[in-house]
Amino acid sequence: MGRRTPRRRGVTRAALLAATMTASLAVGCTARHGGPVDDGRGQSQSPTQSPSSSGGTVAPAAGPLLAVKIDNVPAARPQTGLDSADIVYAEQVEGGLSRLMAVFATKLPKSVGPVRSARVSDLELLRQFDDPTLAFSGAQHKLLPLIAKAPLRSASPDEVSSAYYRGVDKSAPHNLYLRPNKLLSSAPGAAALTTGFHYGTAPAGGTATAARTVRYPAARFTFTWSGSKHRWLVTEDGTPTVTTDGKRVAPATVVIQYVKIRKSKYHDVLGNNTPYTETVGSGKADVLRDGRTYSVDWKRQKATDGTAFTASDGTPVNFAKGQVWVVFAKA
DSSP: OOOOOOBOTTOOHHHHHHTHHHHHHHOSSSOOTTSOOOSSSOOOOOGGGSOOSSOOOOOOOOOOOEEEEEOOSGGGOSBBSGGGOSEEEEEEOGGGOEEEEEEESSOOOSOBBOBOOOOHHHHHHHTTSSSOEEEOSOOOGGGHHHHHHSSSEEEOTTTOGGGEEEOSSSOTTTTEEEOGGGTOSSOOOGGGOOSOOEESSOOSOOEEOSEEEEEETTEEEEEEEETTTTEEEEEETTEEOBBTTSOBOOOSEEEEEEEOEEEEEEEOTTOOEEEEEOOSEEEEEEEEETTEEEEEEEEEOSTTSOOEEEOTTSOBOEEOSSOEEEEEEEO
């Protein structure tokens, strides 16, 4: 297959295939093959572009960010590029297992993966971003028309074959990897993270927390506070989470967001129902930062909004600067 650019919003897959030879010339802000290549990690943001809760200089309008669906079963670990993500979302999928969505805005790793398939809940979650690029290995047949209509840039291997490769360290289907610089010429910057998150000094109060575990029917996440690293060390299914280059995955903030998880109309090939995680609405959440847990409220009025995390008096709750993990747990 030849090189193809991600599909723009509202363009059907059939139309994309028909326009493959001209899409790279007609579509802006997509893959720039043959353009300048950096060291694979993109450019870190300047201080004026860092997430901040105190106002200050606003960064220029950002381009689309990159969201990548990442395999998270034991056979897929260790993963690649996970430590470079600004946000990692963890969701429950079929059979009570977990899957990750890594969001990249301030830097791009050289490689990300293993890449796996999209889920229907992802479309609602991604509405908070402006025209994001979604990298995924595929999707259930009945879900493809919804992805085609969603306000995002679809970038599966069928659409952008040159952006993917098969690794040799794992067996299929756990060996599909993405080269992000084939989809984005550079990192769009922190202004693309239209999540509603606030960053700054820790709120008052909270409860001292050494470790916290979130359980799905067939998976579990444990976050252990490291005072020396000033980060939460991630452990999944009892095994420390590291990347392929040996780095321990350690976010600065962990959000355990309690949401409705219901059955959808979709099933996997084994007949297991696909859970639908509702991220629009309101509820409770626990914010873990600086070795403490803060019980907060969350609210997202409509899909195009970010999620507000507030104290009981309505004051925004600041996150610590650095990577954020959001784990969706059943309310």
